[in-house]
Amino acid sequence: MKKVARITGFAIGAILLVVLGVLGYIKFALPDVGPPPDLKVDATQARLERGEHLAMYGMGCLHCHSSHDKMAFMHPANGPLGAGQADFIPGVATPNLTPTGIGDWSDGELFRAITTGVSKDGRALHPVMPYDNFGQADPEDIYAVIAYLRTLKSAGQVQAKPSFDFPFYFIVNTMPEKRTPGKRPDSSDTLAYGQYLVMSASCAHCHVQRDDKGAPIPGTEFTGGMAFEQPNGTVCYTANLTPCPETGLGKWTKADFIKRFKSYADYEGKHLPLKNGEFNTEMPWVGFSHLSEEDLGAMYTYLHSLKPVKHSVEKYRKVDPKMVAAN
């Protein structure tokens, strides 16, 4: 009996050591994407123009990295451009990208953070920052964004760094990896160009199904259903963008698609407060209304090339009847 107990004790001890070893490795040796590249981005006029378009709209950087009034229709900005936002998602701020936040970062450190998700101090960033997509982008696009970010005016304050709970505290370190940079296809190759734009804009970060921990469920990209709770007692769900005729964009023509995006240009600069229980949306319609008809058309071509998936999504729901009734 004693012998069995001793062997069991040894076995448990050995397993514990292995587990501690693995966790120690994940915590101290990862993320491992190498040092930041030695890089000096020249701010040419072409880069500044392209970088502004990408940072503002095409890659959504400054949509996430600025604060918004979530009680107004489509969340108009309510703080300085690029100064970050506390509690972008619970417990995670978007950092300040003006010189107040990244003034002492090198171009290489910015490039590494944007494309691999490793911050200046070596910590792994929360994957809500779409570095998985940006790592596949054309490095020239990232250089353009960096050149433009350097023109932002100092504003706001340094945002707090997040502290992650167990087990995410460990998992987050396993996520950054070296990526193979892509090449921006020529716009005449409509399908490949559309795919590149949809990837750059991280459409599938939102238009996806997620598990109860918030991790995307593989294979559900573009089928929609991710929920966004709004502070006015409602929740909106992302739409199915696959070409399913009943539950997705199957019946939309290219002209419908372009018109829908362009129709939101009228909301630029408008601040429309909502009452409790009224529909609000997380979709960055106003920013995307700046995309050209050619770019929107290419995105449509790509989305219509996807496999149609039947997945019906409710658009919005009132989640807190008390708040809605108090209205």
Ligand code: HEC
């Ligand atoms: C969907 C929202 C979202 C988008 C789009 C986005 N970011 Fe982020 N970004 C975040 C969040 C959230 C963090 C913080 C994660 C953390 O602290 O763990 C972050 C972190 C960063 C950091 C690290 C800063 C630091 O202090 O550690 C940089 C640099 C950055 N983002 C730049 C960009 C650029 C450039 C783009 C566009 C190419 C971009 N981001 C697009 C949400 C976003």
Ligand code: HEC
């Ligand atoms: C930050 C999250 C987010 C991102 C990023 C996002 N969407 Fe959305 N989208 C939503 C939500 C939420 C809805 C549903 C509410 C609505 O219609 O406004 C939606 C709705 C839509 C609709 C309307 C579908 C319908 O049936 O009415 C289309 C089309 C669409 N998105 C396309 C896109 C494309 C293309 C991209 C990338 C360029 C994208 N979205 C990026 C959140 C997002």
